[in-house]
Amino acid sequence: MVRNVAIVGVGHSKFGVRHDVSFPELAWESVSQALDDAGLEQKDIEYFIVSNAGGWSSEPLPAVVVGEYCGLTPKGTARVEAACASGSSAIKLAHDIIASGQADIVLALGIEKMNESPTPTVVEFIGRAGNYFWEFQNFGLTFPGYYALYATAYMHKYGATEEDLCRVAVKNHYYGSYNPKAQFPKKITLEECMKSRYVAWPLKLLDSSPITDGSAAAILASEDVARKLTDTPVWIRAIGHASDTSNLSKRDNFLSLRAAVEAAHMAYRKAGVDPSNPIKYFDVAEVHDCFTIAEILAYEDLGFAKRGEGVNLIREEQTYVGGPIQVNLSGGLKAKGHPIAATGVGMAVELTKQLRQEVEKERQAVIERGWALSHNIGGTGHYAYVNIYSLDKPRG
Amino acid sequence: MGQKSQKEAMEEALKQFEQFVESIKQATGLPIVPDQKTGAALWVDQRELRLKYTISVEKIKPFYDGLMDGKLMATKCSKCGTIYFPPQSFCPTCRKSEMQWMELSREGELLTFTVINIKPASFAHYDDYIVGIARLKEGINVTAWVREKDPKRLKVGMRVRIEVVKRQPEGYLTYEIVPVND
Ligand SMILES: [Zn+2]
Numbered sequence: 249m250v251r252n253v254a255i256v257g258v259g260h261s262k263f264g265v266r267h268d269v270s271f272p273e274l275a276w277e278s279v280s281q282a283l284d285d286a287g288l289e290q291k292d293i294e295y296f297i298v299s300n301a302g303g304w305s306s307e308p309l310p311a312v313v314v315g316e317y318c319g320l321t322p323k324g325t326a327r328v329e330a331a332c333a334s335g336s337s338a339i340k341l342a343h344d345i346i347a348s349g350q351a352d353i354v355l356a357l358g359i360e361k362m363n364e365s366p367t368p369t370v371v372e373f374i375g376r377a378g379n380y381f382w383e384f385q386n387f388g389l390t391f392p393g394y395y396a397l398y399a400t401a402y403m404h405k406y407g408a409t410e411e412d413l414c415r416v417a418v419k420n421h422y423y424g425s426y427n428p429k430a431q432f433p434k435k436i437t438l439e440e441c442m443k444s445r446y447v448a449w450p451l452k453l454l455d456s457s458p459i460t461d462g463s464a465a466a467i468l469a470s471e472d473v474a475r476k477l478t479d480t481p482v483w484i485r486a487i488g489h490a491s492d493t494s495n496l497s498k499r500d501n502f503l504s505l506r507a508a509v510e511a512a513h514m515a516y517r518k519a520g521v522d523p524s525n526p527i528k529y530f531d532v533a534e535v536h537d538c539f540t541i542a543e544i545l546a547y548e549d550l551g552f553a554k555r556g557e558g559v560n561l562i563r564e565e566q567t568y569v570g571g572p573i574q575v576n577l578s579g580g581l582k583a584k585g586h587p588i589a590a591t592g593v594g595m596a597v598e599l600t601k602q603l604r605q606e607v608e609k610e611r612q613a614v615i616e617r618g619w620a621l622s623h624n625i626g627g628t629g630h631y632a633y634v635n636i637y638s639l640d641k642p643r644g
Numbered sequence: 645m646g647q648k649s650q651k652e653a654m655e656e657a658l659k660q661f662e663q664f665v666e667s668i669k670q671a672t673g674l675p676i677v678p679d680q681k682t683g684a685a686l687w688v689d690q691r692e693l694r695l696k697y698t699i700s701v702e703k704i705k706p707f708y709d710g711l712m713d714g715k716l717m718a719t720k721c722s723k724c725g726t727i728y729f730p731p732q733s734f735c736p737t738c739r740k741s742e743m744q745w746m747e748l749s750r751e752g753e754l755l756t757f758t759v760i761n762i763k764p765a766s767f768a769h770y771d772d773y774i775v776g777i778a779r780l781k782e783g784i785n786v787t788a789w790v791r792e793k794d795p796k797r798l799k800v801g802m803r804v805r806i807e808v809v810k811r812q813p814e815g816y817l818t819y820e821i822v823p824v825n826d
Contacts, residue, residue, distance in 0.1 A: 366658070
């Protein structure tokens with residue numbers, strides 16, 4: 249028997265350079281909000297999962313450091329890693345523990361404190377995330393470098409331009425400017441983006457998500473418990489997941505993230521979404537725009553646009569508020585920030601608040617269907633999670 | 645990127661920061677400094693961890709013997725015929741280790757490329773470098789540096805070959821993608 253699972257409480261720290269708090273203090277910001285939001289105490293949490301990529305931060309056992317500081321001991325815990333999709337892996341495991349009947353209330357926390365190390369060290373750590381021995385050791389790739397390989401191939405094949413990529417940044421900064429939790433709550437112009445320096449040609453600084461400290465927490469509960477706790481549970485309708493080769497050279501092409509396509513198909517199949525026209529099911533989506541090219545690939549990998557036509561969605565401003573599919577109204581990774589392992593949980597928090605219509609009015613999606621989608625990619629398409637959330641209950 | 649290399653700039657910034665920490669530590673007895681932007685109190689780590697791994701290549705030694713002869717070697721499964729590059733000593737499809745070593749043609753086309761402008765700490769001593777992925781005649785892809793400084797002179801689909809080179813200043817054998825101008 250598989251049980252329905254809902255998000256019943258969420259918390260989200262301010263994202264940014266958080267030199268004002270320590271690692272566990274940063275965790276507490278979102279854990280305390282999530283407990284308050286759910287109306288629960290620490291003793292009610294039966295298990296907690298901490299997603300943290302780490303390396304750049306000083307604590308090698310983040311789960312127990314967080315557990316002690318937040319008063320969650322002696323509950324069982326584990327730290328999980330799926331690179332930039334770690335947060336979604338935490339949501340999946342929390343969901344599965346509850347769906348399978350092993351617990352009724354589980355907390356998923358994503359946390360990253362990247363600024364405990366200097367920038368070149370952080371660039372090194374993310375660059376090593378792929379295949380260290382065959383890609384990094386000799387060729388020193390970086391995170392923007394990997395996505396730039398996709399950008400070069402995509403631009404060549406479909407005639408997209410650097411301006412097109414910058415249009416994604418302009419949109420996401422526009423909505424980020426209304427999100428007080430965002431690292432860069434400010435608008436940018438197309439010209440500013442185009443003038444920013446290259447970090448990995450053809451990708452520029454303003455095509456890129458920043459180095460971010462942040463945490464996000466979601467409390468998940470079984471249907472019986474969720475009904476008692478809240479009038480607006482946000483149901484986890486489906487979770488699609490996939491992985492791809494560590495070496496980019498093992499991929500067929502650099503026009504699409506295979507794992508994202510697989511994960512989307514799995515999620516659509518589980519939720520009964522017609523993969524030929526998924527847009528009609530959803531009001532709002534958070535997609536993994538670690539670089540501007542990644543949002544355009546996401547449009548196509550999710551089936552929001554045909555191959556080569558993702559770029560038209562941003563040219564025609566179809567992913568703004570009021571458009572057929574409203575994307576990254578949080579500011580996305582681009583402007584809200586990308587604290588690696590907190591990002592996936594941050595997406596769950598954002599979509600919960602969007603569906604409850606609790607976000608700042610300038611960036612509130614029009615909610616008509618009550619369905620939302622998150623697309624969270626780890627590494628360069630190494631891990632993919634596509635989650636579908638709904639206001640209406642899945643089954644039973 | 646100006647006159648200063650990324651490595652020089654990095655080392656200079658680090659040295660200045662360490663001198664700043666040292667002066668504060670001498671005055672207060674604590675390695676706590678204000679963040680340059682916000683003034684938040686930061687404890688500066690008094691321990692340092694250096695990481696340098698040793699990685700087994702015992703089962704793929706013929707690959708390195710090949711580099712010494714200027715060749716790029718891959719493995720091929722005797723059972724299903726799959727070619728592995730990077731070379732693997734086991735075939736996960738057949739769950740067998742009946743692999744043959746074969747020399748790759750070193751000829752192919754450029755699939756994609758980028759310039760690494762902002763470099764990782766351990767690559768900061770190099771000038772900006774181009775990384776590409778080439779597809780060889782055998783249908784396998786190779787990631788490597790491209791022997792070219794200007795990305796505008798490269799084109800997706802252009803003919804390339806692979807050459808074994810000695811990477812300097814470290815002085816070890818590796819391989820490179822070389823554009824073929826025809
Ligand atoms: Zn085989």
